[in-house]
Amino acid sequence: MIYHKPVLLKEVIGYLKPKENKEYIDVTAGGGGHTLELLKKKARVLAIDRDPEAIEYIKKNQYKFLSSGNLVLVKQNFANLAEIAKNWNFKKNNGILFDLGVSSWQLENETRGFSFDKSGPLDMRMDPELGICAKDIINNFNERRLYEVFKTYGQEKFSRTIARAICRARQVKTIETTAELSLIVKEVYQKRNIRSKLHPATKTFLALRIVVNSELLNLEKCLPQTVDLLKKGGRLVIVSFQSLEDVIVKRFFKQEKKMKVLTKKPIVPDILEILKNPRARSAKLRVAERI
Ligand SMILES: C[S@@+](CC[C@H](N)C(=O)[O-])C[C@H]1O[C@@H](n2cnc3c(N)ncnc32)[C@H](O)[C@@H]1O
Incomplete structure (x- = not known):
């Protein structure tokens, strides 16, 4: 599997402030890059992805965390977040992370049909059951x-x-x-x-x-569900890669009275990160805190 370099890793983890035995939800687990950093700090993580290949990859690579009980992996659409969190008993969390879009693995794998410069079937489903x-x-x-x-x-x-x-x-x-x-x-x-x-x-x-993949619809459905899944002081951290997503996030932050925005302007990757990982160039990070 092609390695997916987690974007804005230092900044995301800086805002999530992972702590031992505290609970976090990563709703876009992908290659598990952000999840792994949370696990290294001994946090408990509910990691969700709708792509079964992402789930299999994390299962293989982060097996020790699965067996220790600190990682719960679920193949699901984050549009059903409230139900997933309830089923797995992640009801009051210290942080919820969205790292939207597709992973390098999905883009680079021609059989998935996401990329215009790799010849493959015209597919583009994140979840092959769609x-x-x-x-x-x-x-x-x-x-x-x-x-x-x-x-x-x-x-x-x-x-x-x-x-x-x-x-x-x-x-x-x-x-x-x-x-x-x-x-x-x-x-x-x-x-x-x-x-x-x-x-x-x-x-x-x-x-x-x-x-x-009904990407915008899923985001719109999921965002309001995050509020009651965060404890007071818990943080909602969102990395988006295109303007239509960012508009939805900004609107949600503006309207939701139970959340305080911590990023007046979005945080973007520095030039060094972009040079190392050109896919990071359009990333925007926004954060809000449950009050
Ligand atoms: C940019 S990647 C995440 C990368 C991850 N943060 C890492 O560091 O490896 C985005 C992931 O979100 C997943 N995804 C996108 N929309 C989703 C949805 N509605 N429900 C669950 N997973 C979704 C994709 O399948 C993809 O694996």
Whole structure:
């Protein structure tokens, strides 16, 4: 499995202040990087991920913590956080961590279909049991709906043209792979002679991933559930990687009267971290405390 470097690790742990026998929930366990730091401080951790491969990976690598009882691992969608926490008796926690988005493992593994520069099936499901994958959307949504997906969730300037090009291409044959989709989008950009620092398919792929996994909806459902799962002084620590997520987090922090915001401005990685881990470049960390 490809190693996922935890983002803003020092800052996240600085805010969570893990202590022996205190309880924490990591709702996006991924490769277990943040979870491991909490466990090293002898904290108790409920680690959740909807991806069974992430759960298996942590199970193998952090077995000693599982057997000591300090780590509880659950394959679930964090949208059901209150129920999961109740089932596992993590009712009053010192901290809850969200590290949103996908892990390096998911991105780099071509069989998962997340990446525009790795050829694989057009899948993009974090949880393979999900009913709908990216291929279903690309081949079945009508032009108008495709346009709306790219516009709303990818903020893609050429949403209309891309949606049209996809509909034209799929009349010839079903679009099956990330490489096929990536090429269709690239050609739209090339025809318009647009040069950008980002790969042309970046926003199209992001939009699809958000829709396949209902990422924004899950975040909106989960955030209000965190409040009563935190003890007084407990902290909600959220790392997001794209503006639509950050907007939801900011709005929640502003509206929730039982939480005090500790980060007026988001904390971002320093240049050294970005050089070591370019994926960290768009990370924003926001923290609020239960009052
Ligand atoms: C950026 S990675 C987390 C990396 C982790 N903090 C680490 O240091 O290794 C995000 C993880 O969140 C998981 N995830 C995203 N949305 C989820 C949801 N709604 N429920 C549970 N897990 C989710 C993904 O499957 C992925 O493994």
